[in-house]
Amino acid sequence: MAYFRKSTRLLLLCALLLAGCGSKPQQWSLTDVTGHLPDLQFSLTSDQGRAVSAKDYRGDVVLLYFGYTHCPDVCPTTMAHLAAVMQKLGAAADHVRILFVSVDPARDTPALLHEYVTAFSPRAVGLTGSNNELATVARRYRVAYEAEKPGANGNYEVTHSSAVYIFDASGRARLLATPDDSIDAMTHDIRQLLDSNS
Incomplete structure (x- = not known):
């Protein structure tokens, strides 16, 4: 009987040690959307005027954001936020891309997009396309946007969703960041995604 108890204890100890060998579950600071998006x-068309698709960014963690270059507030704030994240990532940022999808194709030419996004980060890419192409991508990720009526000077704003969609290196939707999420929280979670790919 004593032998049986000793053997049982040994088996339990081995089981606990083996359980500890597995990778610990990831703790996310951002909203986990795995399996939901x-x-x-x-x-679409890149800010270099080339036709591109999601396949061109496989192997990188992608931060997808919908905005426009004439945006007076949330877009430059978000892009500055993302640029700060890239800086905090250091050399690891070589495996991360910011994709800025324009919701204002009438004004956001590839050249203007390029000037805008690279002012924030050399690892940012501006994307544009036809109204139908952009609407298709926006619907896919439940992004709402609408151009307001132009003023007397012809200028107008575009109301749009402000979330950042984060995809892993395989192109799977993993996380959602909002303007309330800190730079540290985003950096932490992106590092975890990068580490899980290595």
């Missing part, structure tokens, strides 16, 4: 998929 579709994979990264689009066919």
Whole structure:
């Protein structure tokens, strides 16, 4: 009987040690959307004037954001936020891309997008397309946007969602960041995604 108890204890100890060998579950600071949003998929035009798709960014963690260059507040604030995250990531930022999808294709030419996004980060890419192409991508990620009526000077604003969609290196939707999420929280979670790919 004593032998049986000793053997049982040994088996339990081995089981606990083996359980400890597995990778610990990831603790996210941002909203975990794994399995709730579709994979990264689009066919648009880059700020270099080239046709690109989600496949061009496989292997990188992607931060997808919908905005426009004439945006007076939330877009430059968000882009500055993302640029700060990239700086905090250091060399690891080489495996991260910011994709800025324009919701104002009438004004956001590829050249203007390039000037805008690279002012924040050299690892940012501006994307544009036809109204239909952009609407398709926006619907895929439940992004709402609408151009307001132009003023007397012809200028107008575009109301739009402000979340940042974060995809892993395989193109799977993993996290959602909002303007309330800190730079440290985003950096922490992106590092975890990068570490899980290495």
